[in-house]
Amino acid sequence: MQGLYKINFMTFTNNKSENGGVITLNNEISEVGRLTYTIFPEDKKLIISFVLVHSQFEGRGMGKFLVEEAIKFARENNWKVYPHCSYARAVMKRMNDVEDILLER
Numbered sequence: 001m002q003g004l005y006k007i008n009f010m011t012f013t014n015n016k017s018e019n020g021g022v023i024t025l026n027n028e029i030s031e032v033g034r035l036t037y038t039i040f041p042e043d044k045k046l047i048i049s050f051v052l053v054h055s056q057f058e059g060r061g062m063g064k065f066l067v068e069e070a071i072k073f074a075r076e077n078n079w080k081v082y083p084h085c086s087y088a089r090a091v092m093k094r095m096n097d098v099e100d101i102l103l104e105r
Contacts, residue, residue, distance in 0.1 A: 012069050023069050025062060032057045035066040035088075039079070045103065046074040046081050048088040067091045074101060 010032065014023045019039050025032040033053035039046050048070055053062045067088050074081045082103040083089035092098050 033062050044079045046079045048083045048085050051085050051087045064091050
């Protein structure tokens with residue numbers, strides 16, 4: 001299952017397979033970053049495993065965009081989100097609109 005989403009000049013691609021996947025964020029030239037996740041559909045849960053933003057794009061909010069895209073994907077599927085990745089956890093704890101979806105453990 002693949003989905004494409006555009007934000008200005010950036011494009012998200014969600015490559016889901018079986019019980020996991022990778023959301024990549026690309027600009028017109030290269031990959032900006034990626035987020036890996038695991039899905040437990042029987043528990044209605046998406047776990048964010050890892051967020052990576054390539055060094056030349058750091059400090060511009062790209063990691064947060066990836067976390068927001070994972071949250072959007074989880075909401076579309078009525079899943080809760082457990083941010084195993086410490087970066088994703090910190091981002092989600094600063095967000096005001098995720099109380100309904102954030103799993104602490």
